[in-house]
Amino acid sequence: MQLTVRQLEDIEGKLRSKDSTIKRVKEEAEKAVLQVVRTVEITGTSFGLGVVNGRYSNPSLLGVPVDLLTGIVAHGVAFFDIAPDHMHAVGDGGLASYCASLGVGIGTKMLSESANAAAVRQVAATAPRP
Numbered sequence: 001m002q003l004t005v006r007q008l009e010d011i012e013g014k015l016r017s018k019d020s021t022i023k024r025v026k027e028e029a030e031k032a033v034l035q036v037v038r039t040v041e042i043t044g045t046s047f048g049l050g051v052v053n054g055r056y057s058n059p060s061l062l063g064v065p066v067d068l069l070t071g072i073v074a075h076g077v078a079f080f081d082i083a084p085d086h087m088h089a090v091g092d093g094g095l096a097s098y099c100a101s102l103g104v105g106i107g108t109k110m111l112s113e114s115a116n117a118a119a120v121r122q123v124a125a126t127a128p129r130p
Helices: 005-055 064-079 084-126
Strands: none
Touching: 005 064, 005 084, 064 084
């Protein structure tokens, strides 16, 4: 079987196309893996700090909540180019933990105030009028 130059060029083009496709798929897979790693670092840090907050009743160091301090320190370390991708993810997890705790506190206070307001309105509505 003899191949013409044109047939060889077509085969070469298909091989180059396949190589390009394989390279692109590898790059996309690498991006996906890195995103999964980042997500695990953020959620793992946030979860771990949530456990620490629950176990030790929201500890602080030098007056700063531990989760907030973790976020600040981890981002600071990243800015010194020490494992920046991973340290930024840990910092984001610390800040997420702090913000979630802060949000729970604010929501609880709002619930308490709304329950108090509802109780006051109920008492006022049932009180005899002069």
